[in-house]
Amino acid sequence: MVGPERAAWRRRDLLIASGLGACLPARAQGRSVTDGAGRRVNVPAQVQRIFPAGPPAAIWLYTLAPDALMGWPRANRGPELEFLLPGVGNRPEVGRLTGRGNTTNLEQLLASKPDLIVDAGSTRQTFVELADRVQAQTGIPYALLDGRLEATARGYTLLGELTGRVERAATLARYAQDTLRTVRERVARATTQPRVYYARGPEGLETGLGGSINVEMFEAMGIRHVAAGLQGGLATVSIEQVLAWDPEVIVTIDQTFSQTVAANPLWRGVSAVKSGRVHLSPKLPFGWIDFPPSVNRLPGLWWLGSKVFPSLFPEDLATLTRDFYKLFYQVDLSAAQVQRVLAGRS
Incomplete structure (x- = not known):
């Protein structure tokens, strides 16, 4: 200290x-x-x-x-x-x-x-x-x-x-x-691992390196993220590095990035952008990926699995969301509220 x-x-x-x-x-x-x-x-x-x-x-x-x-x-x-x-x-x-x-x-x-x-x-x-x-x-x-x-x-x-x-x-x-x-067992059954990038910030160039609390979700599930080989915490990377990684799935917590990445010429060549696999994480009332890093991440395990390995996670996310919020947050959500949560917007 x-x-x-x-x-x-x-x-x-x-x-x-x-x-x-x-x-x-x-x-x-x-x-x-x-x-x-x-x-x-x-x-x-x-x-x-x-x-x-x-x-x-x-x-x-x-x-x-x-x-x-x-x-x-x-x-x-x-x-x-x-x-x-x-x-x-x-x-x-x-x-x-x-x-x-x-x-x-x-x-x-x-x-x-x-x-x-x-x-x-x-x-x-x-x-x-x-x-x-x-x-x-x-x-x-x-x-x-x-x-x-x-x-x-x-x-x-x-x-x-x-x-x-x-x-x-x-x-x-x-x-x-x-x-x-359950989510670990599902991921372990995957025959291939898509390249996954975790994008933070409005430019999408902040990410969590291997061992970072920010990507603990990925690593706890057995999902390989492209920055895993670089050990550390949060880091800013270059667009050239992202292009070299060429992720097939992008997960983000930033609404601005998710809304603008498809029209950004710097990102158009990235496989995840070309295929429309850029996913904005839910965040109400607390983030599902890493902010803050608490038990609010539990439904994020199901959500992340469904985005990276959709065939291995067939569960209805709306039902999972409603059940989690009832059990942990002790609130009953309407169908409209569930959709707001899953949309990742405030």
């Missing part, structure tokens, strides 16, 4: 030392749970108010324990609210503790009086140290969930233990486990 972030935490340490610690909540050690990083976390017997450390955690919590979710790291907008529970989707913006631009300070966190803090994503040492520090400074238990797709079922089981929602957690874990297993 360096620069402004280190300075911010130093100021918080000083606040603790100067008397803020007297305001720390007294907590009975109800039970001890091992989190996704192998840390023992003592949580109260009753967990009624949970602070999400970042957007992925907020979505995990919404799907399992919406009544306990205190708020959202970023307030949801109108198009998103339509697909979330009334009274929960519009809960206040509480800021975030992790990721870029952490916006919650220690005083605000203490004043909000959560019973538990949950973060979902990486369990690297950096995040373990952050969790330990916040927990020590505030007295509020802080649990980490492994946010990888392959760990989703285990994450729900853990979150069920933490929140006391064991039965519902088992249902959601089973859906996640069955879905990931």
Whole structure:
């Protein structure tokens, strides 16, 4: 931790030392749970108010324990609210503790009086140290969930233990486990692998390299994407590189790119553009591919499979969408709403 972030935490340490610690909540050690990083976390017997450390955690919590979710790291907008529970989707913006631009300070966190803090994503040492520090400074238990797709079922089981929602957690874990297993088995049966490119940004020239969280969906399913041989995170590539890759399928999250690529002379020679296989991913209320990287990606596994291997994924996407939103987001969608979701537009 360096620069402004280190300075911010130093100021918080000083606040603790100067008397803020007297305001720390007294907590009975109800039970001890091992989190996704192998840390023992003592949580109260009753967990009624949970602070999400970042957007992925907020979505995990919404799907399992919406009544306990205190708020959202970023307030949801109108198009998103339509697909979330009334009274929960519009809960206040509480800021975030992790990721870029952490916006919650220690005083605000203490004043909000959560019973538990949950973060979902990486369990690297950096995040373990952050969790330990916040927990020590505030007295509020802080649990980490492994946010990888392959760990989703285990994450729900853990979150069920933490929140006391064991039965519902088992249902959601089973859906996640069955879905990931099924899509992997289907892709493994493919006799050929089309060249797939993941396009981000209005020009379509930003993509995720091999090992990036942005293309975890592809790699978890066994779908080979053309940038897999280059290891890293998000990167900007040249149109010459895309032409050399010549993808047969393009998946994008950018509406502008999807609407303009067919008329762009730079892209006309790409096989996916010539054959009309440029697909805009759904994003309401949360993206189905990589933004944010949480359990909202589960229906994206079916969607991505149907775009890359249509013959192997014959399921009706409208039915899958309606069922997922009912089970996870706890909302009933009309046929028109389902079509709006699948169109990938706001």
